[in-house]
Amino acid sequence: MTEAAMNSWSKAVEVINKARSISIFTHYDADGDALGSAFALAIELKRLGKETCVFLDEEMQKKLVFLSSKGIDTVVYEVGMETRRFDLSIAVDSGDMKRLGKRAELFKSAAVTMKIDHHISKDDFGDYNFVDTKWAATCVAIWELLTELVGEISDEAAIRIYTGIYTDTGGFKHSNTDERVHLITAKILSKLGDLSYISRIFQEKSKGMIKLYNIAVSKMEFFFNERVVYAYLAKEDFEKAGAIMEDSEGLATYLREIEGVDTSVFIRQGDKEDELKASLRSNEIVDVAEIAASFNGGGHKRAAGFTYYGDEQSMKKMLLERLGRTLNDT
Amino acid sequence: MTEAAMNSWSKAVEVINKARSISIFTHYDADGDALGSAFALAIELKRLGKETCVFLDEEMQKKLVFLSSKGIDTVVYEVGMETRRFDLSIAVDSGDMKRLGKRAELFKSAAVTMKIDHHISKDDFGDYNFVDTKWAATCVAIWELLTELVGEISDEAAIRIYTGIYTDTGGFKHSNTDERVHLITAKILSKLGDLSYISRIFQEKSKGMIKLYNIAVSKMEFFFNERVVYAYLAKEDFEKAGAIMEDSEGLATYLREIEGVDTSVFIRQGDKEDELKASLRSNEIVDVAEIAASFNGGGHKRAAGFTYYGDEQSMKKMLLERLGRTLNDT
Incomplete structure (x- = not known):
C-alpha cells in the first residue's frame, strides 16, 4: 500500500466506524469489479455489525450473480421506492455521479457520502473521495481498505475481491x-486454493456467443493500415446467432487481439430506437477514454465505451475521423 | 519453496557448480515453458562463466523467438553433427527421454545428466532428477533453482521465466x-514493470487463425450430452483460411470454453501421410493425460495430446469410446 493510501484509509475507517447503517452503490451495468467491490465491502461491514444494503440499478448479469450473497440485503432500486435514511452511502467503481443512474438521489440522501474508485474523472461527488487511477481494480482499493478495517478478510469477501481484480x-x-495485483492474488490463493472455476465463468462461451463471433469476423472491416478494426452487429445478427446481449461482451477485446491491430471498435444496436452502443479497446497507441469522452462516454485508456443516438453510418464516419486524427498525431 | 525442493536444489547447485560446460535441452515442439526454462537457465549459467549451448530439435516457433538470446549459443541439432563433449547436460520440461527426439544420444553423451521437469512420468532418465508435478511450470522450478544458484535473477532471465509461467x-x-505462481510473478513485475506486451504476443491472432476458428466452429460436433466437443481440420481447411499450423494452437482450449463442455478434442491432419495430431483439453472431469497415454501420447491432466496414424473416422470412434467410458465412470 502506498503511504498516501494508508493515510487516506485511516480517514475512511474512521468515517465507516462512525456509521451504523451504510448503503452501497455500484455503477449501472455493474461489472465484476463493481459487484465484487460492493459485496466484499457489504460482507465485511455486516461482520462488523453494520446495517448494510446494496442498491443496484438493474438485475445482475446471470454470470455475476455468484458475487451476491444470501446474507446481504440487495435491492434493485426503482424511483419512488421507500427506503430508510442511511448514515453513510458508499459508491464503488463509479467515476461520475451520472453512473449511479436513477439511484443518484438515494445516494445523496445519506448523512455522509463516500466515493471509492479508480477511473479517470474530475467528478469528486462524495463528501469523502478515495480515488487513484493506479489501482488496477476498485477491488484493489477495497482489499486495502478492508485490511485496515477488519484485519483478516473473510473467504467470502476474498472471492469477490479476486473476481473484481480478475475481470478488471x-x-x-x-x-x-x-x-x-499479483501479491493480493497470492494472498487470496493461499487462503482459498484453486480458483480456476472463477476464470472459467468468464472464459465460458455460449453457443450463441461463438456463432455471434463468427458473424462479427465475417463482417469486420479494417482501416488505417489495418490498425483499426470495426465491426457492427444489428439486432438481426443476434437473432441469427441465437445470442443475447451479454454474448457480445468480449467481442471488442477479441477483435483487438488481431495481429497488427491497435484499436478495435465494436458497435451493436441498442434496445431503444436509433441507439448504438460502442465498445472501444486499444493496445498501446490510441487513448480510447479520450475518444469515448468526445462522444459523452467514459472508461479507461485501453477500454472505454459510449452510447450514440443516430444512424450507424454517420457515427462510423465521425468515429473513424477521430481515430484517424489520433493515429496521425502519434 | 518447499523444504524438500530446497534440499534438492542444494544438490543441483553443487552439480552445476562442478561443471564447466553445460548443454541444455528442451522437448521437441518446444513451447513457452520449455524455451523459457532453457534460456533463463542458459543466461544465468553464462553469467556464472559456464560454457553453455542450447540444443533444439527444430527451429523455434516465430512467436517464441524472443525467448532466445543473442548471447547464448543455440543449435538446431542434426544427427551426426559434431559437438564437443559437455560436463553436464540438463533437460528441461521433458517428461520422457523420447521427448528429446533426435537429440537423445547427444544428451546422454555428457559426463553427468540432469532432468528438471513437472510432467507426470516415470522416466527418470537423468543421473539427477528434479521432478515435481506441483510446479505449475518448469519455469517455477528454474526460478527457485536460480535463486539458490545466483541470488538475484537478471532481468533477461526473469522475462523468460515470466513467459514460461504465463504460458503453462x-x-x-x-x-x-x-x-x-503469483508470488514469483509479483517479484518479476516489481523488477520489470508492465509485461502486458508478453501476454499480447500470446493473445495475438492472425487473420488466418480467426478464419480457421470460424471453420472449426462451423464443423464442431457435440457428444455425451454436449460434454465433449470434437472438431477436425484437414489441410484444405488451413488452405481455405490462409492459416498455418501454429494458427490452430489455441483451438482446443477455445472449444473447451464452450458452456457445458468438459472435454474438447481438436484433430488436425499432420504433415505425413495418414498422420493425425490430437489436442485434448478438459475442465474438471476427464483426465486427458490418461486418454492421451492410451494412444501413446502424453501431457497433463487438463491438457494433453497424441499423434495417430490411420484414418480419422476410426480414430474418432476409438477416442469417443474411451471418452464415453470415462464420463460414465465418473
Whole structure:
C-alpha cells in the first residue's frame, strides 16, 4: 500500500466506524469489479455489525450473480421506492455521479457520502473521495481498505475481491496488472486454493456467443493500415446467432487481439430506437477514454465505451475521423 | 519453496557448480515453458562463466523467438553433427527421454545428466532428477533453482521465466495457478514493470487463425450430452483460411470454453501421410493425460495430446469410446 493510501484509509475507517447503517452503490451495468467491490465491502461491514444494503440499478448479469450473497440485503432500486435514511452511502467503481443512474438521489440522501474508485474523472461527488487511477481494480482499493478495517478478510469477501481484480485486469493480462495485483492474488490463493472455476465463468462461451463471433469476423472491416478494426452487429445478427446481449461482451477485446491491430471498435444496436452502443479497446497507441469522452462516454485508456443516438453510418464516419486524427498525431 | 525442493536444489547447485560446460535441452515442439526454462537457465549459467549451448530439435516457433538470446549459443541439432563433449547436460520440461527426439544420444553423451521437469512420468532418465508435478511450470522450478544458484535473477532471465509461467498456466487461468505462481510473478513485475506486451504476443491472432476458428466452429460436433466437443481440420481447411499450423494452437482450449463442455478434442491432419495430431483439453472431469497415454501420447491432466496414424473416422470412434467410458465412470 502506498503511504498516501494508508493515510487516506485511516480517514475512511474512521468515517465507516462512525456509521451504523451504510448503503452501497455500484455503477449501472455493474461489472465484476463493481459487484465484487460492493459485496466484499457489504460482507465485511455486516461482520462488523453494520446495517448494510446494496442498491443496484438493474438485475445482475446471470454470470455475476455468484458475487451476491444470501446474507446481504440487495435491492434493485426503482424511483419512488421507500427506503430508510442511511448514515453513510458508499459508491464503488463509479467515476461520475451520472453512473449511479436513477439511484443518484438515494445516494445523496445519506448523512455522509463516500466515493471509492479508480477511473479517470474530475467528478469528486462524495463528501469523502478515495480515488487513484493506479489501482488496477476498485477491488484493489477495497482489499486495502478492508485490511485496515477488519484485519483478516473473510473467504467470502476474498472471492469477490479476486473476481473484481480478475475481470478488471482481463485475467492478469492488461497493462494495469502490477506487482500489487499479483501479491493480493497470492494472498487470496493461499487462503482459498484453486480458483480456476472463477476464470472459467468468464472464459465460458455460449453457443450463441461463438456463432455471434463468427458473424462479427465475417463482417469486420479494417482501416488505417489495418490498425483499426470495426465491426457492427444489428439486432438481426443476434437473432441469427441465437445470442443475447451479454454474448457480445468480449467481442471488442477479441477483435483487438488481431495481429497488427491497435484499436478495435465494436458497435451493436441498442434496445431503444436509433441507439448504438460502442465498445472501444486499444493496445498501446490510441487513448480510447479520450475518444469515448468526445462522444459523452467514459472508461479507461485501453477500454472505454459510449452510447450514440443516430444512424450507424454517420457515427462510423465521425468515429473513424477521430481515430484517424489520433493515429496521425502519434 | 518447499523444504524438500530446497534440499534438492542444494544438490543441483553443487552439480552445476562442478561443471564447466553445460548443454541444455528442451522437448521437441518446444513451447513457452520449455524455451523459457532453457534460456533463463542458459543466461544465468553464462553469467556464472559456464560454457553453455542450447540444443533444439527444430527451429523455434516465430512467436517464441524472443525467448532466445543473442548471447547464448543455440543449435538446431542434426544427427551426426559434431559437438564437443559437455560436463553436464540438463533437460528441461521433458517428461520422457523420447521427448528429446533426435537429440537423445547427444544428451546422454555428457559426463553427468540432469532432468528438471513437472510432467507426470516415470522416466527418470537423468543421473539427477528434479521432478515435481506441483510446479505449475518448469519455469517455477528454474526460478527457485536460480535463486539458490545466483541470488538475484537478471532481468533477461526473469522475462523468460515470466513467459514460461504465463504460458503453462494459460495466462494465470488454469487450475495449476497457485500462490507461488503469483508470488514469483509479483517479484518479476516489481523488477520489470508492465509485461502486458508478453501476454499480447500470446493473445495475438492472425487473420488466418480467426478464419480457421470460424471453420472449426462451423464443423464442431457435440457428444455425451454436449460434454465433449470434437472438431477436425484437414489441410484444405488451413488452405481455405490462409492459416498455418501454429494458427490452430489455441483451438482446443477455445472449444473447451464452450458452456457445458468438459472435454474438447481438436484433430488436425499432420504433415505425413495418414498422420493425425490430437489436442485434448478438459475442465474438471476427464483426465486427458490418461486418454492421451492410451494412444501413446502424453501431457497433463487438463491438457494433453497424441499423434495417430490411420484414418480419422476410426480414430474418432476409438477416442469417443474411451471418452464415453470415462464420463460414465465418473
